[in-house]
Amino acid sequence: MGSTIMIVLLGEIIPQAICSRYGLVIGAHTHVITWASMIVTGIISYPLGFILNKILGQEVTASYTRDQIARMLTKINADIEKPELDVITGVLSIRKKTTSEVMTLLSDVYMLDKDRKTDTELILDLHKHGFSRIPVYSKERSNVIGIVKLRDFALITPEQYHLTVKHVLEFHSHPYGHAKATDSLYNLLQEFLRAHWHIALVQEVRTEEDHTDPAYTTVGIITLEDVFEEILQREIIEEADMFTDNRRKIRRKRAKTMDYTELAKRPVKGPSISPQLKIAVFQFLSTNIQQFTSGFISQEILKILLNYNVYAMIKKQANQSTNSIYLYKKDFRYELFTLIIQGNATLESGVEHIMSTVGSFSFFATSALL
Template identity: 30%
Template sequence: MVYMISLLLLLCSALFSGLTLGLMSLDVHDLRRKATLKDKQARLVLPIRSRGNLLLTTLLLGNVAVNAILAIFLGSIASGVLAGVLATGLIFLFGEIIPQAVISRHALAFGARTSLIVRVLMILFYPIAGPIAWGLDRLLGEELPSVYSRHELLKVIEEHEDSHQSDIDADEERIIKGALTYSNKMVGDVMTPRVVVMLLEENQPLTPAFLKQLREAGHSRYPVYSEGSKDILGILYVKDLLGRKLTGKTVKAFVDKTVYGVHASSKLDDVLNAFIKTRHHLFIVLNNEDTLVGLISVEDIIEEIVGVEIVDEFDQHIDMRELAKRRK
């Protein structure tokens, strides 16, 4: 009988010890997120874990009480120093180390299965644990959420993609990383440099030879400047010429005169917001002297986010910045 009671007490000690480490290692805000996503285990554990100090006090009181009673029963089995060594060894190995190692690996699952038991214990121990938990709540305040820096979040995403248990694939990882890092880049880092930008004069006739020249240049849009000046007055989109009668027409007849300019030092997230606000998808890029240094399109920013080059049916060159380097 004594042996059975001692074994039962040892199991209770293991449960208290394992749940103390396991449940307290669960992040309340993480549980709340999972609960909103209808995770059944998180929904069971969240009500008890959200009262962290009461939960901690209850489990520790239960563990201390069980270990004290266990030591008394083991004292009836052995005596003197042997009883102390036996109690210490059993509690240390089977009441602390093993249960904590096992339950901490499966904390949410164990917590969900024992949530009803823990609720009952919190009620039973409340006369003692309640005031202590109240004092800790007032002294320490609420638990702080786990907030990651940008670099930490990137590392977490990388670890998720590498894990066999994650449903994030390499493409999703690349896009998420791009979305988190593109705002650190400037327009000058991703724009199409002026050296590879073909400027058109507004009075240029749309002759077959000129149209052939446009096709060979391999771009889908061209900045247009006014006669006698290098000021950009608009953008010519090649698609606007398709299926149109061009005989006797000049570039000026098809120019979109809505022109927006940004500086090369502008951040990409600010420029993307400008694209969205203006509902335009091509800006000219200026330096500090307001001189044209290149072009930037919404596709250039999207490329930085998704990590791949976007080429339409009119583009013959994939990487315009690489082409600009070769032409320098």
């Protein structure tokens, strides 16, 4: 009886209690004994194990499905924070999810007709919605013929308002992909990375009653950002986003909407710039120069100000010397702020009279604004 108790205590309970807590430390100090035991007993154990594997087959090792791994991670007391756990479970689940579960329905997609004129109304509408990539359709919304980017319209001037969206589309020809509604997000992500796509059209196979051949119909779009949101298990909200969920139409509490209508109004006299350039100037001033931020001046007043005669065109004449045109001179007092919108100027600084060239969106004399 006493020997049995000693065997249980010294041979099972105490070693298990110690090794379960300090297994790596004990193993590191006793690895020589372990190797020696394996070599001595290997003469018998290796042939015996080989024969048993032939008779009984290979030992079945423990394997877990993705769902089981996800459940294990949620139950065990691991040093994993919730955002990290969300990413892990998101990665494990993208093989099960399909594009149809994540895509934006075609009826909710902001799109452009290929025959629409590239006028001021279109430019303002593009900036109001704020999407970086916009599908273009012909006749029917389901007939998508390409993708244009917001920046493609940046250099269009009022003199080019005879152009259409189709002209812009054909000039840039941005790549985009196609995906089936039943494709898994994992396979789609691999295609996005392989082909360098950022947006894909989601299509379904539909067979009409009077046609035997199946036809692909566009039912929505999906972006690389949509896939990342499923991996991160959270919505990526940008400044221009109106909704936090594009499927359930959950409106953002403080959606930032910019009205650029005032910037499209033309001044009566003097030089003017295109509405697109006005928007760029407004964004630059309101974000990069403290005196033009919302804490110092109303953004509506700034928009109105940009429609006044505040522009000047300085052009060197053919018979004019380079040094005869000055914006600012040393030892002179100026009460004028200057922003170069287009072109360049030469800046002379220091006692060494170092010459450097400054270009578009360089500014001077911000102290004059105080």
